[in-house]
Amino acid sequence: MTLAPADPAFRARLAAELPASAFREPAPHYVEEPRGRWQGQAGVIVAPASTEEVATTLRIAHAAGVGVVPYGGGTGLVGGQVMPEGPAPLVLSLERMTRVRALHPSENTMIVEAGAILSDIHDAAAGADRLYPLSLAAKGTARIGGILSTNAGGVNVLRYGNARDLCLGLEAVLPDGTIWHGLKRLRKDNTGYDLRNLLIGAEGTLGVITAAALRLVPVPAGEGTALMAVRDPDAALALLDMAQAQMGSGVSAFEIIHRQGLDFLRQTLPDVRQPLDEPPEWSVLIEVGLPRGLDPAEALETLFAEGFEAGLVHDGVVAQSQAQRDALWDMREHIPEGNRRIGAIASHDIALPLGELPEFIRRGAALVADLGPYRINCFGHLGDGNLHYNIFPPEGESRDAYRAEAPAISRALHDLVAELGGSFSAEHGVGRLKVGDLEHYGDPAKLAAMRAIKSALDPRGIMNPGAVLRLPES
Amino acid sequence: MTLAPADPAFRARLAAELPASAFREPAPHYVEEPRGRWQGQAGVIVAPASTEEVATTLRIAHAAGVGVVPYGGGTGLVGGQVMPEGPAPLVLSLERMTRVRALHPSENTMIVEAGAILSDIHDAAAGADRLYPLSLAAKGTARIGGILSTNAGGVNVLRYGNARDLCLGLEAVLPDGTIWHGLKRLRKDNTGYDLRNLLIGAEGTLGVITAAALRLVPVPAGEGTALMAVRDPDAALALLDMAQAQMGSGVSAFEIIHRQGLDFLRQTLPDVRQPLDEPPEWSVLIEVGLPRGLDPAEALETLFAEGFEAGLVHDGVVAQSQAQRDALWDMREHIPEGNRRIGAIASHDIALPLGELPEFIRRGAALVADLGPYRINCFGHLGDGNLHYNIFPPEGESRDAYRAEAPAISRALHDLVAELGGSFSAEHGVGRLKVGDLEHYGDPAKLAAMRAIKSALDPRGIMNPGAVLRLPES
Numbered sequence A, B: 001m002t003l004a005p006a007d008p009a010f011r012a013r014l015a016a017e018l019p020a021s022a023f024r025e026p027a028p029h030y031v032e033e034p035r036g037r038w039q040g041q042a043g044v045i046v047a048p049a050s051t052e053e054v055a056t057t058l059r060i061a062h063a064a065g066v067g068v069v070p071y072g073g074g075t076g077l078v079g080g081q082v083m084p085e086g087p088a089p090l091v092l093s094l095e096r097m098t099r100v101r102a103l104h105p106s107e108n109t110m111i112v113e114a115g116a117i118l119s120d121i122h123d124a125a126a127g128a129d130r131l132y133p134l135s136l137a138a139k140g141t142a143r144i145g146g147i148l149s150t151n152a153g154g155v156n157v158l159r160y161g162n163a164r165d166l167c168l169g170l171e172a173v174l175p176d177g178t179i180w181h182g183l184k185r186l187r188k189d190n191t192g193y194d195l196r197n198l199l200i201g202a203e204g205t206l207g208v209i210t211a212a213a214l215r216l217v218p219v220p221a222g223e224g225t226a227l228m229a230v231r232d233p234d235a236a237l238a239l240l241d242m243a244q245a246q247m248g249s250g251v252s253a254f255e256i257i258h259r260q261g262l263d264f265l266r267q268t269l270p271d272v273r274q275p276l277d278e279p280p281e282w283s284v285l286i287e288v289g290l291p292r293g294l295d296p297a298e299a300l301e302t303l304f305a306e307g308f309e310a311g312l313v314h315d316g317v318v319a320q321s322q323a324q325r326d327a328l329w330d331m332r333e334h335i336p337e338g339n340r341r342i343g344a345i346a347s348h349d350i351a352l353p354l355g356e357l358p359e360f361i362r363r364g365a366a367l368v369a370d371l372g373p374y375r376i377n378c379f380g381h382l383g384d385g386n387l388h389y390n391i392f393p394p395e396g397e398s399r400d401a402y403r404a405e406a407p408a409i410s411r412a413l414h415d416l417v418a419e420l421g422g423s424f425s426a427e428h429g430v431g432r433l434k435v436g437d438l439e440h441y442g443d444p445a446k447l448a449a450m451r452a453i454k455s456a457l458d459p460r461g462i463m464n465p466g467a468v469l470r471l472p473e474s
Helices: A008-015 A050-063 A118-127 A144-149 A196-200 A233-250 A259-268 A296-309 A323-344 A352-373 A399-419 A437-439 A445-459 B008-015 B050-065 B118-129 B143-149 B197-199 B232-250 B259-268 B294-309 B322-342 B354-371 B399-420 B434-443 B444-457
Strands: A043-044 A068-071 A092-093 A098-105 A109-113 A167-173 A181-182 A208-215 A222-230 A251-258 A283-288 A313-320 A349-351 A375-381 A386-392 B044-046 B068-071 B090-093 B100-104 B109-113 B168-173 B181-183 B207-215 B222-230 B251-258 B282-290 B313-318 B349-351 B375-381 B386-393
Touching: A008 A050, A043 A399, A050 A068, A050 A092, A050 A167, A050 A181, A050 A208, A068 A144, A092 A208, A098 A118, A098 A259, A098 A349, A098 B375, A109 A118, A109 A144, A144 A208, A144 A352, A144 B222, A167 A196, A167 A375, A167 B118, A181 A196, A196 B197, A196 B444, A222 A233, A222 A296, A222 A323, A222 B118, A233 A251, A233 A296, A233 A352, A233 B232, A233 B282, A251 A259, A251 A323, A251 B222, A259 A323, A259 A375, A259 B143, A259 B434, A283 A323, A283 B444, A296 A313, A323 A375, A349 A399, A352 A386, A352 A399, A375 B282, A386 A399, A437 B207, A445 B181, A445 B197, A445 B282, A445 B444, B008 B044, B044 B434, B050 B068, B050 B207, B050 B349, B068 B100, B068 B143, B100 B118, B100 B375, B109 B143, B118 B143, B143 B207, B168 B197, B222 B294, B232 B251, B232 B294, B232 B354, B251 B259, B251 B322, B259 B322, B259 B375, B282 B294, B282 B322, B313 B444, B322 B386, B354 B386, B354 B399
Parallel strands: A043 A092, A068 A092, B044 B090, B068 B090
Antiparallel strands: A098 A109, A109 A208, A167 A181, A167 A208, A222 A283, A222 A313, A251 A283, A251 A375, A349 A386, A375 A386, B100 B109, B109 B207, B168 B181, B168 B207, B222 B282, B222 B313, B251 B282, B251 B375, B349 B386, B375 B386
16 A cells, blocks of 8 residues: 655644644654664654544544654664655654553552653663663663664673563554553563564554553662683673572673674773773673672672682682772673774674574674675674674775675674574664565564454555565555 | 365275274274363274374375374363364374484483473483483373473473473474474574474474474482572562572473462462461572582572561561472472362463562453452463463352353453453463463464464365364365
């Protein structure tokens, strides 16, 4: 079915049913995305103040066959938030729906509207001595509706799971404008198909999330952080195993860092403190949260001693204060900025079965070396099997000379990921960037089921057209 | 669309493509369910030996428009495993697909076929010093395909989640006979709609799960168990909060027990040991699994002392040996058998937001008292907000005299559950028993979406016809 443009006649239809305050003037951020790959379009921009206004908007767009691009914080990295092609869409921003509707500390739940910013959710939970553990670099801008729509991950997935694991219920407007009232605060609810998990990760192509019941967790009694230099990725995995045998789910983050990232940091951001004199070839950043009665620093020292004894680790530092913990995380969190300043030819957000990670790292390095004299920065959430695997030009050269090679590099690496049972998108999603990857690497039966579900729930194809699934030929 | 019967001509079509060994003679268990509410039908019974044979079977059934009832361990309590009405279906048993295809201890994953029995999965994990934490009373009979299809819960949901939270990937045959190869062993994989969670909990109405990638966990370094008598349900919740502030996610089970259940036990199963001289009005059974360096019994004694100090608990026992731990769980696990021997008029598997539990228990008791001189046994997984709330005749009377009252009692209780934001099916599912409840209490937008999804993925309506969603008028 052909989409219609969000033109003045369509705007007039909306204006007849929505208050004037719901309309937004065009501003650049509504049609941009962080990496500047696409320029979006916006025929009309609406920022509803309530779920009912979202429903009205979708009902009118559905009747008119106008595309709708839901817009949260705009921080997505795969172009899910901009529609560069086809008839100009309606951009639907959740920026005015930011309330914490309810907070239930004793049941570890919280009801928030989709436009709430992640760091505000952190603050609200902390105010009740609770933790909403999902955290990521864009926390000051990202909105929870977008975080859920993309099933975002971040640094605490090892212990607490992805966005979907921290959501108990949703309120959403379906493509025809009906409201699904599914804000359950229940740990168990086996009453029909799992619509919640279908909308989570659908990247706005099946409806608009307007509010969510989030799961909170108690703040751990004590937390600790350490950086340990490990022999190699195999040793890193063995150390993770050792840490979990000791502390179980108390291990909340387990990040791997390659020397290349630390070299880039020294070069581009020399003020960022690095605790070890010599950047180790491989190191891991470990975060633990432990019950009362255990000293986190002591537990990490025990782990270090056992890892040293077993020949897995050879150097390291256990933070002895909050300032030292912050400094270790500060180093980890500046690695992407170092990358940006060097300038990557190609970036990859991949996941692998934990057991295949060392194999991937070995074969990936060999494969890239065969393709050219590139530098590799491999880092990420080892505990989740999630690597950010970025390719850089040789020292002293600009990436511009190599940009044409990017597709061949990515294809070769993604082929290896697929061979090892991994994923070409661990936490960033498909958006518009990886529609072709999904078609190439995705299971055909799953793709057919996805298309059938899309047609069933959004028969006019108005929701985020071209994201996740290619626009039908019109 | 009208279904066709699984008649001799259909059997002949199957026999042309399946080996003779795939066919099963009729046996009573294929058409029975544990509570004897329904008598199923079976035109043909097939037990494929491989995913390919499942695919062949579904392809032929799809072409013929013959209903297919997937059959696991047959332990479901809501009639999802039997089709009593309509043209006789094909019963598809997973009993021959029981292999552990792979076990990866270092990555805490395991690939099993759908027919594997839960206790065999426990044993295989234990053999690798790992834990598959989902456990329930029927573990010696229930098969993992059915456990996933119904998103089963059990006693460790508080810490480890439901079946869906312990599954990383699936292999399944979709209604038209295509195979979805989705056995990913990944913690993060944002590549399209969440088909895994859609099939989990769909009770066999959207396809047949043939294998699963399960998440395992490290065995906790130390485990402990205690029974504490609490002032009332409010005090039980406050004690849970206290326990989690102390031990975080180390609290793996938190079960509430009302005196009525212990009285029934003394009456019907006097050999089951009860540790406290006088059955307390309310008590909680607490299980913890803690990191190395903490003594679980000591931690539970600390909790008891703090709970006592705060006026929440007034009596209790902390197990000092594995035998004492087993005895406490033995008592808890015999409560359903005590109920069966007394004979309930009506049983309910309900979930409530944690904060609403005390309110439900107060108002539920008042509401039942208004309806008649009934006895209530209220027990269950308090930490998950999941109560088993069963209604019994007055002492000395038979339930037969009151059976006609059951629907009115259940409707009144389920109305209260709905008013408080709860669920009429926490862990048992909808099956055929609660189709009417789903229509009555379910959100209309969600129901419409479910019907659209069912039509899209199973246009001929062959998969488990009449379960979850009512059979269309033919």
